[in-house]
Amino acid sequence: MSRPRTKSIVEFCRFARANGVSAGTKETIDCLQVAEAIADADRDTFRFALRAILTSSADEWVLFDDLFTAFWANPDPTSESLSKNPARRRLAPPSLRHESGSRMVTAFGNGSEPEGEGEQKRFSGASAVERLRKVDFSQMPQTDLAELERIALRLLRRMSYRVARRLRARKRRGSIDLRRTIRRSICRGGEFLDLCYKGPKKERAKVVILLDVSDSMNPYSFFLLKFAYVLGKYSREVKSFIFSTILVEVSNLLRTPRMSDALRTLAQMTACWSGGTRIGESLRDFNAHHAAALLSRHTVVIVLSDGWDTGAPEELAAELKKIRRRVAKVIWLNPLLGLEEYRPVTRGISAALPFIDVFAPAHNLQSLLALEEHLRPGR
């Protein structure tokens, strides 16, 4: 292969890498090898070949064509004159600027990463996700929620894989179920080929979510609703309620196959949105109408609220105590806990604290993912 051509391919690989295509040196070598194999192919074939090698996701797939065009604006990729244009390195195709993921990362990074001049600062996928996890929901512009939702789904899916259904040989398989073993052995002429075991039946934790959608929770409630939605997909045993001054069950609504539809319908239920908070009364309502059916030794109750309560703290304490007595665990997630200066001293919260098992923040993805620890079955 001619040297100038080799050089321009290597340069293109570097250019693609600098613009967010996650290909390594191995891929560059593959490109060179292929370029030789299809030396007399046309430009499109050349593009398809490089694309198949260098990209590895749908996003990169789309991005690639722009990069390719930007790099080889000249119709002949083999031409030597091409690789001499120094301005090319700064060329960022238009699609890059619309890529919300990276833009948000630059906008909400910790500030210590100054934006390079002309050259766009890029992070690999993993570190971008890492940063996003730490962004406070209240600072998230509305337009970036879609991107965040995608990542939340991905992380939560990962979480659900931790409780996979894979079977594993256990040291203790429980005791042998003689009755069934003997029954089974009949068809084998009395030989015990299949042993049957019996052991305690495992039950999945049931989850009840009580989500505060009052004014003070406004920056968070929409995102936490999405969280409830995803959690509902992850386990069938999730019941969700929203409350501000009244309590409304939204479990079925959240099971609508599409999240956007569910959220739109919810947004139209203006009666429950915003306004003041009466946590105590809402919990009383819950205890009166739903507790008997939903609460058991296997239930985990998650309250998502900042604890700003306009009702009487005694009532909140009393109702929460009733709930606590019937369930496995009460988790109170408070978005304000993410703020450093916050102390749980509002009257409502301090009255409720004795009946809470886990009091944790819920202001970003990382804090929500920490929940996994508490939701694991059998704990």
Next chain:
Amino acid sequence: MARQFRDIEDVIERLGRLGYVADRALATAIYLLLNLGKPLLIEGPAGVGKTEAAKALAAMLETELIRLQCYEGLDLNSAVYEWNYQKQLLAIKIQEGSDKTVEEKENYVFGSNFLLKRPLLQSILSEERAPVLLVDEIDRADEAFEAFLLELLAEFQITIPELGTIQAKRVPHVILTSNSSRELSDALKRRCLYHWIDYPDLAKELEIVRVRLPEIDGDLSSEVVRFVHTIRDLNLSKPPGVSETIDLSRSLILLEKTKLDQEAAEETLGCILKSADDLTKVRSEGLSRLLSRSGGS
């Protein structure tokens, strides 16, 4: 491997003869798969022919297609190998009276007669020709399995403690498909060539329908394809794929319809819409309106 294919044109042509309409990009990817010996990861929405691509490749190479369907909870026992315990126990029982040594008995019981070969093991055991290994819907398997697969794709060898390490005589051609319901690990993606199949445009889909169903009437096929395209634009929860288009065409032929009018569309709606919500949505849009919209374009 030996270069059986002159160039990419050759791949397109041979696939076409087998009834698989491949565009240049996919043909290039397949050409690279054959020549670089790298696995090919195909992503895209459901029903656009990801699995078909692997079948067509196997047919083109005149070799065996070994398919591993992934699912949540897939483990090595169902993907690689398993001993046939019941048969082993019986064999032990049968040998009780014989005068073989313990060692002989053991070798017999752990012989290949008692090994249940699952797809991944099968794929590296081929003697004659390299088979096509299709790992379908890899995104459904869990990450531990993905890691194992990564190792297999690097070495093409499998170790069975009782038998030793088995090295592939013919390295299989590997195609992985994913509906991108979950992000795959970077390591796996890096090892693979990548191809994204989207819904085909009108002309290509028409070609696919005509290749798959040569008996279809020309006007009917274009009506069907345009109608499906209109429906695909409706933002449904399960948009119809190419296989649905073919199902619809086949049903219309079977029902001896020569035109896709409102009545025919109503009767066959179940071929392309697979959820109650979508059905409601399409009905509320009005079938006749959709049909006229697709006819007008």
